Amino acid sequence: MLKKAIALWKQERKHKGTTLHRRLLIFFISVSVVLILLFTLLLSIFGIDGKQEHSVQAQLTTQLSMLADSVEDDFGRISLDGIGIAEDLAARSDRFFSDNGISADGLQEHPELIEPLLDQYMQTLVNTVKTRYCGGVFVMLDASVRQDSETAKAGIFLKKTQPTATENVGVDIHCLRGPAQLARDNGIMLLGQWKMEYDISDQPFWNEVMQTARDNPDLPLSRLYYWSGRVVLKGNSEAGFLLCVPMISKDGTVFGVCGIEVSDRMFKLLYTPESDYFDEIFTVAAPVCEGGICTSKGLLAGNRFLSGTRWDEDLKITDSHDGFVHYSGAADDYGGKAVSVRLYSYDSPYKDREWSVSLLMPQDILHNAVEGNRYIFITVVIGLLILAITASVIISRRYIKPVNEAFEQIRSKGYHESSATTRIPEIADLFAFLAQQDREHEDQMQTQRERTETLQSEVERLHGEKTALQSQVEMVKTDNTRLAYLRKDEVDPDSYALFLECMRSLSKRERAVFDLYVEGKTAKEIAEILGITDNGLKYHNKNIYSKLGVSSRKELLRYVAILKQEQGGNV
């Protein structure tokens, strides 16, 4: 159907040709479209195509680099602080053990000494929690006031409500774990979730830290600290990473763990990424697990995520070929950038525990960010094309309009020099030229008309002459008739009868000559008509005269005139 229509259109165009307007329109459109496409191509070559991939890559890389550096620096500083606390508490413990005549591993047999020992720690812990960015500080002893539970561990956990406050004003400390009286004596209120002792039944970090320290007695604390993944202490409502440092007495006994908490809110306050460009971007710090990151053990920081504890799924890497890392979770997919951070020394027993910091956002937001203004760019190009085509249509129409009007004026002969209002010199010249042509043509026509009139008067004159001549002929004929009658009277009837009788004796040739004489032809004309010589004619004349009994041509013609008169002109 379409082919037929195209074929028909081609045939029609071939037949009729392409109008000037259409030719102009095609020209304009072709030029503008080619220019726009070339411009677009040029922009694309220089990377100006609305796509923000490089910009997004750069922004994420820069921001991630800063965040990862911060995490590495802050966690490193906290690790050093934790080691300092462990050394300080261990020294205080050694003195306490010595003063009370017990060894570190004998504490469990003296539960009445636990609270006094913890009291020794209080000042260090309070100072640390007040002066450091942290969610809290803690100490756990491998002992309990309870003799009936192996999972109960005595200790202290002080929480700070504003993790990033380091001034005295606005720093409230609460006791999450520890002897209540000890807290009250130090003016520290108990949290709603307060318990006197820890329950380590589902806190694997305890055994891991204690056992590793026991297995590596020669390693210093700087190689024995450990960062737990996200931990929520039993009954607590807030999660956090715990820096755990073993407490080792001078006799080498590992008798507890102390450390610093990076709480969920502290992480959020410190590591929420700038969201000027991506409002759902968030930071994840988490241990690396096979094929992805253990976000269930990580902390999140972002404006849309108040609490990372609600995220219990791990993320698996699905793709990382386009410069971004793409993860899939149970419910959503995410994309962004990730980088490894080093939390341990190369010779630490935990050196293989890899951690990463990622800057992620929902996959569709990343996609939109990468595509950036590409759709706008394409829309602008399409818009320009439409504008160019529209402009071509309008301009070509406006351009061709005076030409068409000129044609129309020419067709209707409505032009004259003063009618060229288009201000187009070519058309004005054309009109002047045509007007000149018209004038010349008019002059020729006038001459022709004059000649025609002359010829007509000549014809009329000739016609008059003809009429006059015809009347003269008629008069002559009348005279002839009258003469014939007169001559008939003058001719001897017998000679005339003989003449008539003898006409039958004429030969064929002689009869032809005779008939020509009757028609009024001259001798010369007769000779020419019959193709005979003068002598031949004379011979025939002699025979004719002889046979008809006439003596001269004059006599012959007289008999012929009478004959014609009698026969109505027909012999």
Next chain:
Amino acid sequence: MKKSIALILTLVLILSVLLTGCSSSVLDPKNPITLTMWHNYGGDMQSTMDYLIDEFNATVGKDKGIIINVTAISSSSELNKSLDMIANGDPGAPDMPDIFTGYPKVAIQFQEKGMLVNFDDYFTEDELSAYVEDFVAEGRLADGGLYVFPIAKSTEVLYVNQTLFDRFSAATGAKMDDLATFEGIARLSEQYYEYSGGKQFYAADSWFNYAEVGMAQLGTSIFNGEALSLAGDSFSHIFNTVYTPAVEGGIAIYDGYSSDLSKTGDIVCSTGSSAGILFYGDTITYTDGTVESVEYSILPYPVFENGSKTALQRGGGLMVAKGDEKKEYAACEFIKWLTASEQNMKFIDETGYLPVTRQAFENDMTTHLASIENAGVKKMLTSVLSMYEDYTFFSAPTYSGFDDDCDGFEEDFFKLLTDERNAFLAGETVSAADALAKLRK
């Protein structure tokens, strides 16, 4: 052609004027506005508030272009310290949050400096009529404007460790009825001190509230204009009621929340905010590590003998910093969502606060009680609802010196009773009349 161009230009002009005019109030979901928030719903209440804010950010906030970013969760007193610094323009003061929780007494200093949004500008009368009238009235300051928007309310109740009381009652014949009056509590306190070998029986979270409500119960007021008045027989009676048991040891003078003492079994009963239910727990931990399961009863706020049944209506509200109109508008949109019946009921389910919308407070609460899972919250709300049937509720006045007066009284009272107790323990002679005279000075 010219007409068409003129028409298009006119339309473009009108649209641009309209859009410019509306830009201050219309939020753009593609460019969300982030509001910082401080609140005091910590501890067990934090997860509920976190949940609600996460839900807002993921739903309504996402649709409207509002992100709530909580930058501080702390106790009321701690927040007050920081807010004081901001209001006074102290060096090193943190940036003022866009939304924060607090009491009217905190709001006054901000309102006087023109730093707070008047919610009347963003809520219609119809919208405000959906909230309990008294709760809204509490947030209106001197100029009549609404500056503290009610989010959840509470009153004061008597928490009784029923397990300990039953043990005490079985041994001494103490009656629960005595817990209905402060005089009865004072008597039981002395009795318990003897019975337990030196343990306290009762503690109050706020001695100022005790005195303030006591005066109201006795038909007078602790306020004389914008100052405290400790004169008169009523105050003497209120003071004398607790003086002797406090000095002799039956009543705890403790500079902290009485729930701390309850957790370790150091008291049997205490008066405190009904919203404090989550802090009591259901166990006692003794110093030897022994943990005992206990049961709490929630009783109506005690009344002085011959006094009227009056209790304090308390609970802060939300305030919004004045500034960018878009932020003010966005903050009010968040508050409308947060205080809507559905969210409000979710909040009270988990925290024990009272809802603030009339629909929730007057209709939904009674039927909703059965579905509340937290036994403590359920018990507390039952008791509070019964109080709303026959108690008169008293709201603290709001004037600029109120906070100082309140803190001053609390400090003086605590110090006086502590000193008297120490003097008593040292064998010195102490006298209620002398002590009262000291306090009145």
